[in-house]
Amino acid sequence: MLDILSSITNFENQRLKMVLWVRAVQSLILIHCLWMSEARQHSSVITVPNGGAWGTWGDVVLCPQGYAYGFSIKVQEYQGAFLWQDDTSLNSIRLYCTNGSAIESKAGPQGTWSDVVKCSKGYLVAFSLQVVGDQGIGDDVAANNIQFTCEDGATVVTKSHDWGTFGQWSQRCPEGYICGLQTKVEDMAGRIDETALNDVKMFCCK
Numbered sequence: 001m002l003d004i005l006s007s008i009t010n011f012e013n014q015r016l017k018m019v020l021w022v023r024a025v026q027s028l029i030l031i032h033c034l035w036m037s038e039a040r041q042h043s044s045v046i047t048v049p050n051g052g053a054w055g056t057w058g059d060v061v062l063c064p065q066g067y068a069y070g071f072s073i074k075v076q077e078y079q080g081a082f083l084w085q086d087d088t089s090l091n092s093i094r095l096y097c098t099n100g101s102a103i104e105s106k107a108g109p110q111g112t113w114s115d116v117v118k119c120s121k122g123y124l125v126a127f128s129l130q131v132v133g134d135q136g137i138g139d140d141v142a143a144n145n146i147q148f149t150c151e152d153g154a155t156v157v158t159k160s161h162d163w164g165t166f167g168q169w170s171q172r173c174p175e176g177y178i179c180g181l182q183t184k185v186e187d188m189a190g191r192i193d194e195t196a197l198n199d200v201k202m203f204c205c206k
Contacts, residue, residue: 040064042203043175048129050167051199052142055186058106062180062203066098070118071148075160076111076196088196089132089161090143095124095181105183108196114158122151123177127202132164142186142195151177173204180205 040062074092091108096116130145144164147157149172180203186195 040179040205042180043206044173044204046126046170046173046178046202046204048127048167048170048199050129050131051184052131052186052195053198054142054195055184055198056106057182057184060180060182060201060203061103061105062205063095063097063103064099064101067123067177067179067205068095068097069123070096070116070156071124071146071158072096072114072116073146073158073160074107074111074113075145076108078161088194089163090145091185091196093146093181093183093197093200095178097179098123103180105181105200106185107183108185109188110196114160117156117158119148119150119152119156120154124148124156124202125151125177125204126170126172127178127200128166128169129200130160130164130166142198143200146200148178170202176204176206178202178204 042060042062072094073090074094075090076088088108088110091111092104094102094104094113096102096118126149128147129143130147131143145157145160145166147155147166149155149169182201182203183197184199185197188194188196
């Protein structure tokens, strides 16, 4: 009987040690991730003047390491021509970083992701936003698509709805390349007319 109790006690001690070890490892990983996030500093911010008016800004999110070499967008499919069939179009933008991570800031809940579009050489350095202007009593969608300039001067863009116009290009990263983003998104609140993503800022790192 004592042998059985001793075995149970040993087993519980080993299990407790394992749980404490796992928690210690998880804490170290979390501390490392937070340190990496806080340690990374962007060198400049690039913007465009034609973003939509609705929504609030999400968090600034940076690649943990490296730079953005590609992107994808989340777009809601066409909902129809009736007033109650509300279109939001562009809901989110995702950047793909050279360290293997994919990052996004605030996002709308609707739509499906496009294929990843990549620079054939180098990294993203500037962008332009396609926006539908205020429609009055009509259906507002705000941002509809985004395109980027790569380090070698090539333009990369993916498919979205053919709505609105591309505005002027942002400034090219003064130093380095695009390494993060911050998006402005209108929260879904059950209104007849909602717009999802309205505007975006890109962050450059040396």
